[in-house]
Amino acid sequence: MPDDDIVLTSDPRQIGLFMEEMEDCDAFESTTQPSSIIKRPKNNRKEGDLPSPDQELVVATSGGKDSAAMALWLRFESGLPNPMHFVFNNTGHEHPFTLGYLKTLGDVLGQEVEEAPAQYTFLELAIKKKRFPSSMTRFCTEHLKILPMQRWIAEQNLIDPVICQGVRAEESARRAKMPVWDNTLGDFGNFYDIWRPVLRWSVEEVFAIHKRHDLEPNPLYKMGAGRVGCWPCIHVGLGELRNAFRRDADLLDRLRHMEAEVGKASPRGIATIFRPNFVPERFHDAVDSVSGKTICTIDAVHAYLMGTDNLTLFDDDEDVPTCMSQYGLCE
Ligand code: SF4
Numbered sequence: 399m400p401d402d403d404i405v406l407t408s409d410p411r412q413i414g415l416f417m418e419e420m421e422d423c424d425a426f427e428s429t430t431q432p433s434s435i436i437k438r439p440k441n442n443r444k445e446g447d448l449p450s451p452d453q454e455l456v457v458a459t460s461g462g463k464d465s466a467a468m469a470l471w472l473r474f475e476s477g478l479p480n481p482m483h484f485v486f487n488n489t490g491h492e493h494p495f496t497l498g499y500l501k502t503l504g505d506v507l508g509q510e511v512e513e514a515p516a517q518y519t520f521l522e523l524a525i526k527k528k529r530f531p532s533s534m535t536r537f538c539t540e541h542l543k544i545l546p547m548q549r550w551i552a553e554q555n556l557i558d559p560v561i562c563q564g565v566r567a568e569e570s571a572r573r574a575k576m577p578v579w580d581n582t583l584g585d586f587g588n589f590y591d592i593w594r595p596v597l598r599w600s601v602e603e604v605f606a607i608h609k610r611h612d613l614e615p616n617p618l619y620k621m622g623a624g625r626v627g628c629w630p631c632i633h634v635g636l637g638e639l640r641n642a643f644r645r646d647a648d649l650l651d652r653l654r655h656m657e658a659e660v661g662k663a664s665p666r667g668i669a670t671i672f673r674p675n676f677v678p679e680r681f682h683d684a685v686d687s688v689s690g691k692t693i694c695t696i697d698a699v700h701a702y703l704m705g706t707d708n709l710t711l712f713d714d715d716e717d718v719p720t721c722m723s724q725y726g727l728c729e
Pocket of ligand 1: 633
């Protein structure tokens with residue numbers, strides 16, 4: 399799942415993953431043992447509770463519609479007096495529209511959206527790891543989102559911060575199980591509160607608050623993006639990626655370049671952004687030297703998505719209408 403899926407949680411499995419990634423993080427070493435950290439009791443706030451007035455709100459802002467809706471609500475409609483910090487994790491793999499949109503969002507909010515810099519860009523991280531992340535080894539989220547956010551918070555000396563996450567229950571079964579209030583591992587010894595104030599919102603409510611505050615959602619939605627995140631995210635759907643190829647003339651070359659660079663670092667001599675089963679085997683165009691199995695480079699993915707014999711598979715975007723948004727943004 400893409401960028402707005404920053405999982406900051408008290409889930410021990412997630413914390414374990416986090417600590418694993420910490421060991422690999424050169425710039426920020428923990429002096430606290432995991433066993434001594436996972437001890438804080440669960441947050442016992444109820445759904446409708448608000449943060450204490452003296453807590454500083456760290457509003458995780460991705461450039462997506464849900465986090466923008468949350469930011470607008472917190473700033474203009476919640477009535478909360480708390481200091482607010484709007485923070486963005488730049489993975490170095492963002493669409494320029496998203497970077498421009500965050501500036502616009504900051505103008506509407508009357509406060510700059512600050513950047514929590516990562517130690518590596520998406521490409522640098524893949525080169526360091528000698529492979530691209532995947533759903534099984536999703537190290538990108540930890541290194542490019544969670545760690546930079548944790549580091550940023552630790553550096554600001556905030557008073558009892560609350561991390562505000564713009565996730566909604568409607569979006570997935572996993573998110574539907576999330577509580578509105580939670581805790582997360584903080585600056586390697588403390589926990590922070592997590593608050594998901596728009597968890598129960600519908601997508602209609604999300605677009606309605608944009609309209610009330612005269613803010614257009616990120617233009618990527620009108621280009622057919624289901625979610626805003628890395629461009630493209632490793633979890634992108636076939637139809638969404640096809641839209642991206644059709645709308646972004648430089649995308650294929652950029653992804654080819656990334657595969658070439660990570661391939662140079664890989665002991666296999668090759669690295670592919672997408673898993674082999676992303677496209678049918680008959681489109682595979684390379685062989686993994688270790689497993690002996692066929693794999694698909696970005697050229698194979700592109701050939702499959704843009705090939706004339708596959709058009710019927712993507713009825714949803716066949717006519718490339720002006721607005722390909724999955725949310726009906728064109729009125
Ligand atoms: S590729 Fe980017 S958006 Fe997708 S899961 Fe990784 S960090 Fe998140």
